[in-house]
Amino acid sequence: MTASSSSSALIKDLALQEHPEGALPLPITHTLKDKVASPFANGKPRELASSIYYMLTYDRGVGLFHMNKSVTYHVLHQGRAEYTLITPGNPPTIEKKIMGTNTAAGETRLLVVGTGIWKRSSLLDEDIRRATTPAQKDNVNCLITEVVVPGFDWEDHVYMYKEQLDRLFEGVQGGEKFVREFAPYVSQNGTAK
Numbered sequence: 001m002t003a004s005s006s007s008s009a010l011i012k013d014l015a016l017q018e019h020p021e022g023a024l025p026l027p028i029t030h031t032l033k034d035k036v037a038s039p040f041a042n043g044k045p046r047e048l049a050s051s052i053y054y055m056l057t058y059d060r061g062v063g064l065f066h067m068n069k070s071v072t073y074h075v076l077h078q079g080r081a082e083y084t085l086i087t088p089g090n091p092p093t094i095e096k097k098i099m100g101t102n103t104a105a106g107e108t109r110l111l112v113v114g115t116g117i118w119k120r121s122s123l124l125d126e127d128i129r130r131a132t133t134p135a136q137k138d139n140v141n142c143l144i145t146e147v148v149v150p151g152f153d154w155e156d157h158v159y160m161y162k163e164q165l166d167r168l169f170e171g172v173q174g175g176e177k178f179v180r181e182f183a184p185y186v187s188q189n190g191t192a193k
Contacts, residue, residue, distance in 0.1 A: 007139070016053065052145070080123070084120050162183060
């Protein structure tokens with residue numbers, strides 16, 4: 001599915017910048033300056049909420065697994081992306097959700113990711129395969145707004161690294177398969193690649 005605005009136009013119009021996860025976000029677009037004690041950060045003060053644009057493009061179409069301590073609302077503007085969510089447990093719960101406009105096919109325009117859940121996003125392979133010309137490739141993207149409540153703070157964010165992935169699936173029947181599947185999307189040292 002192609003997007004209604006090209007990647008190059010959105011990057012220019014929204015002044016999007018490279019992000020450590022590999023996508024293109026705008027620096028925080030809005031914050032509610034009132035502070036609250038975050039129940040997810042041991043009561044440390046955080047802004048009530050913050051938001052950013054976040055865009056995957058044809059050549060930046062895959063994100064790394066990461067976790068936020070705060071709840072994150074993902075609101076679709078255009079395009080499609082698959083989110084892989086891993087809720088720790090024994091065994092971990094793995095969910096795949098597609099953000100898109102075809103609700104009859106199970107796509108969603110709003111995705112809420114709670115605290116303590118690993119997530120990553122990527123463009124859909126079928127959308128990437130369909131794009132063969134430079135113009136078509138420029139129209140393969142997914143633009144969302146992320147609203148983080150309480151507001152985003154790098155102290156409340158962590159990238160998954162390989163050892164965490166191994167521990168997450170240790171002793172889980174078929175866990176090796178998931179480690180192999182997800183290993184390309186983790187950091188080797190807990191930071192972005």
